[in-house]
Amino acid sequence: METQKYERAMRMAINAAEQFVGATSPNPPVGAVALDAKGKILLGAGHARAGEAHAEAKLLQLAEQMGKIKEIETIVVTLEPCNHQGKTGPCTAAILKHKNIRRVVYGALDPNPSVAGGGAEFLKKAGLEVIGPCLEEECQFLIRGFAKNVLVGLPWVTMKAVFDEKNSMIPPTGAKTFSSPSALTFAHELRKRADAIWTGSGTILADNPEFTVRHIPDHPKRKPRYLVISDRRARVPDNYKKAAEQRGFELLFPASLEEGLEILGKKGVLEVLVEGGPMLRQAFLESGLWDEDVVIKKHSTEEEIEVRFREETDVHGTH
Numbered sequence: 001m002e003t004q005k006y007e008r009a010m011r012m013a014i015n016a017a018e019q020f021v022g023a024t025s026p027n028p029p030v031g032a033v034a035l036d037a038k039g040k041i042l043l044g045a046g047h048a049r050a051g052e053a054h055a056e057a058k059l060l061q062l063a064e065q066m067g068k069i070k071e072i073e074t075i076v077v078t079l080e081p082c083n084h085q086g087k088t089g090p091c092t093a094a095i096l097k098h099k100n101i102r103r104v105v106y107g108a109l110d111p112n113p114s115v116a117g118g119g120a121e122f123l124k125k126a127g128l129e130v131i132g133p134c135l136e137e138e139c140q141f142l143i144r145g146f147a148k149n150v151l152v153g154l155p156w157v158t159m160k161a162v163f164d165e166k167n168s169m170i171p172p173t174g175a176k177t178f179s180s181p182s183a184l185t186f187a188h189e190l191r192k193r194a195d196a197i198w199t200g201s202g203t204i205l206a207d208n209p210e211f212t213v214r215h216i217p218d219h220p221k222r223k224p225r226y227l228v229i230s231d232r233r234a235r236v237p238d239n240y241k242k243a244a245e246q247r248g249f250e251l252l253f254p255a256s257l258e259e260g261l262e263i264l265g266k267k268g269v270l271e272v273l274v275e276g277g278p279m280l281r282q283a284f285l286e287s288g289l290w291d292e293d294v295v296i297k298k299h300s301t302e303e304e305i306e307v308r309f310r311e312e313t314d315v316h317g318t319h
């Protein structure tokens with residue numbers, strides 16, 4: 001009964017976090033939900049972007065504003081509360097300030113080896129009941145990009161490709177794409193969750209693509225995304241580069257896939273979306289430097305979306 005109650009709240013916390021996937025870098029997306037003594041859900045909140053309140057702190061601020069702070073007995077949060085002073089104060093301190101909060105249910109431990117167990121242990125020692133992990137796989141999957149970055153210093157690499165009935169990635173002459181409106185919307189959702197887009201010179205020369213999020217609203221006030229271009233022969237013209245910068249991109253021209261991923265990792269990128277042509281796709285597949293492969297296959301009357309993960313990739317981010 002208790003487990004079901006916490007899992008239901010945790011699902012809501014995951015939903016709250018998912019709204020901001022792609023906006024929080026270098027922080028992970030995190031969601032939190034408050035329950036009263038009867039287990040009733042009072043409210044939920046997600047961490048919106050780095051520099052702003054963490055999910056638990058935002059939840060407490062909202063609860064104060066709504067006059068519900070005294071009703072909270074349990075906080076359900078997708079990631080164990082932080083116990084260190086970053087741009088904002090530690091969430092453990094924000095929770096302990098309110099004596100009516102008696103319990104914290106967490107989804108996943110912090111994957112960062114230097115803080116793992118820190119917040120949960122601290123709250124336990126302070127006398128709170130600490131329960132977890134709860135829905136651990138889902139909560140770890142939510143932060144797969146963050147986990148990869150803190151553990152190996154590289155972003156999560158998602159590849160996206162569209163294939164026609166003849167298994168070709170090349171659109172018909174004169175067209176930039178053969179995706180349906182629903183496949184385009186899906187592609188823009190993938191862009192929205194990424195901190196960087198990676199393409200090749202071949203795609204730019206063929207299609208002059210914008211790489212912006214247009215079919216759905218982008219995260220408001222999002223910091224510039226990186227646009228990584230594989231272009232060792234420097235064929236991409238200056239006017240494309242200038243226009244891309246005007247669209248809000250910060251451009252990177254790495255000498256190799258390894259170099260590009262290392263640079264992105266250092267910049268705190270959690271996820272990069274590879275949107276290149278067949279050559280770049282092949283290079284990523286052969287290098288083994290990818291994690292998730294999203295393939296949209298066109299059939300005569302319908303489209304099929306396939307998502308697979310590289311066998312060696314730990315989708316739960318524990319590496």
Ligand SMILES: NC(=O)c1ccc[n+]([C@@H]2O[C@H](COP(=O)([O-])OP(=O)(O)OC[C@H]3O[C@@H](n4cnc5c(N)ncnc54)[C@H](OP(=O)(O)O)[C@@H]3O)[C@@H](O)[C@H]2O)c1
Nearest residue numbers: 161162169200202203230231232233276277278279280283
């Ligand atoms: N259906 C789809 O999902 C989709 C998506 C995007 C594009 N496309 C289509 O794909 C076509 C372009 O394909 P493409 O294969 O010519 O272009 P591409 O894969 O976008 O770019 C290839 C270029 O990337 C550079 N590159 C840098 N490092 C590389 C590495 N390690 N391995 C391979 N390439 C590397 C190479 O140029 P340097 O040698 O100068 O470095 C190479 O010429 C267009 O028709 C476009 O419409 C389709």
